[in-house]
Amino acid sequence: MAEGNTYPKLHNAMWPGIVGKGSGDGEPIIPLDTLLDLTAKAEVDGQKFDGVDLFIVAPHFDIDSSPDDVKKMADHIAGYGLKVGSFVAPIWGGAGGGSAMGSEEERKTFLSQVRKACAIGKQMREIGIRPTGGIRIDSSTSVEQWDKDPVAGSKLIAETFREAGKIAQDHNEFLVAEGEICWGGMHSWRAMIELLEMVGMPGVVGYQADMAHSMLYTLGYNAEADRILPKDFDWSDTAALDAAYRQVADALRPWTLDFHVAQNDGTVFGSGDHEKTGRHCLVGDPNGRLDITKHAGYWLRDEKGDLTRTIRHICWDGCMFPNAVMEEQETWNAILGAMIKVRDAHGWRE
Numbered sequence: 278m279a280e281g282n283t284y285p286k287l288h289n290a291m292w293p294g295i296v297g298k299g300s301g302d303g304e305p306i307i308p309l310d311t312l313l314d315l316t317a318k319a320e321v322d323g324q325k326f327d328g329v330d331l332f333i334v335a336p337h338f339d340i341d342s343s344p345d346d347v348k349k350m351a352d353h354i355a356g357y358g359l360k361v362g363s364f365v366a367p368i369w370g371g372a373g374g375g376s377a378m379g380s381e382e383e384r385k386t387f388l389s390q391v392r393k394a395c396a397i398g399k400q401m402r403e404i405g406i407r408p409t410g411g412i413r414i415d416s417s418t419s420v421e422q423w424d425k426d427p428v429a430g431s432k433l434i435a436e437t438f439r440e441a442g443k444i445a446q447d448h449n450e451f452l453v454a455e456g457e458i459c460w461g462g463m464h465s466w467r468a469m470i471e472l473l474e475m476v477g478m479p480g481v482v483g484y485q486a487d488m489a490h491s492m493l494y495t496l497g498y499n500a501e502a503d504r505i506l507p508k509d510f511d512w513s514d515t516a517a518l519d520a521a522y523r524q525v526a527d528a529l530r531p532w533t534l535d536f537h538v539a540q541n542d543g544t545v546f547g548s549g550d551h552e553k554t555g556r557h558c559l560v561g562d563p564n565g566r567l568d569i570t571k572h573a574g575y576w577l578r579d580e581k582g583d584l585t586r587t588i589r590h591i592c593w594d595g596c597m598f599p600n601a602v603m604e605e606q607e608t609w610n611a612i613l614g615a616m617i618k619v620r621d622a623h624g625w626r627e
Contacts, residue, residue, distance in 0.1 A: 423461025
């Protein structure tokens with residue numbers, strides 16, 4: 278095990294302060310400054326987070342920010358001793374975008390949001406606060422909608438992603454589609470690979486592997502034909518889980534440009550219009566199904582076990598935790614501790 282690795286850099290996600298928060302009956306949005314403060318204060322054996330990944334949406338960071346606003350935000354985050362990495366672009370209908378499989382107008386608004394996120398990304402790189410990171414997208418359509426005509430649906434999503442890829446190239450950015458089982462055309466590992474191949478822009482439009490969401494591909498939720506593990510899978514059979522998870526990772530790793538460290542318990546839930554989607558859980562959750570350090574290696578090392586060094590920073594994604602958990606400093610110390618273990622095991626020095 279390498280000691281004192283400096284790469285990949287360790288980042289914390291800011292979007293869990295917004296996702297699932299702020300609706301009438303839900304918990305309030307956690308302000309960006311609260312999360313920046315908790316991230317900056319987290320420390321384990323003298324090691325700290327290197328940066329944050331951002332959701333470019335108000336009230337955290339408005340996508341319609343002027344260049345002056347972007348500069349102020351960069352200075353503000355730098356004041357916490359943190360860098361900036363990947364962005365989540367608000368490409369969904371409710372956030373100012375539209376479906377990648379939708380009408381011409383919807384696809385236009387999707388691309389407009391990508392363009393704005395790329396411009397902010399470029400400016401932050403020029404400022405020097407953003408040494409690494411892509412821009413996250415998804416199909417912004419349900420599995421149910423996609424199911425009505427899978428061939429035409431994926432073709433249209435691929436066209437939209439390709440146009441988005443050209444925008445990213447113009448800004449010297451890259452895009453990452455997060456494999457999450459609730460997004461049509463991306464809801465199974467096979468569908469995800471087919472879509473990326475159809476887009477055909479490796480290195481520009483790639484995959485964002487979230488450890489937890491990618492694990493759900495093995496269970497075939499929303500895509501029974503692509504299930505790898507049996508329906509009544511016994512979680513104590515870790516060898517079978519490892520083999521299934523490795524199959525998914527081997528298939529998607531060549532496309533992977535961004536990586537989220539996460540844990541989940543293998544269960545899913547439907548929320549609102551969403552098909553089944555996964556739950557993140559905390560590092561120490563007794564129901565967590567992943568061996569975080571080991572399974573992270575499936576993404577950070579190739580099939581021979583050699584480091585790929587493709588991923589310059591890794592990010593913890595902990596969506597949907599209660600505010601009381603997220604506002605507790607110990608939560609972030611535990612998460613940082615888990616990420617340091619991943620870097621110790623699968624990192625390098627530069």
